[in-house]
Amino acid sequence: MPSFAICVRRLVMFDRITRATAEWTGSPVAVVGSVVIVAVWALTGPVFGFSDTWQLVINTGTTILTFNMVFVIQAAQNRDTAAIQTKLDEILRAIEGADNRVIAIEEEGSERIAEEKQRHRAAKDES
Helix, strand or coil: CCCHHHHHHHHHHHHHHHHHHHHHHCCHHHHHHHHHHHHHHHHCCCCCCCCHHHHHHHHHHHHHHHHHHHHHHHHHHHHHHHHHHHHHHHHHHHCCCCCHHHCCHHHCCHHHHHHHHHHHHHHHHHC
């Protein structure tokens, strides 16, 4: 079993890779690159007689890319959500008179979140 330090290094490396991948794939260079790849593929159609293999190349490539990007996007989304929740929790702590019961509520179950949501609706209706 890997040591704690090895696990932490792997997580740090995974975080760096997913962050860099998410930033790069969202860049104009990546968009232009994908358009160029599809254009080159389309232009080579007549050369390969629009064969099944020619179609399989783009289908396989896009499927693999899409599969991997799902995980990259989810990792980026999880990181962004955690950062936003941390900032919101800090705001709640800093504001005098704020309802501290909802700090870190995102880690509670759905029932607890629904209860707080209902409590806030009731308070809004009273005012």
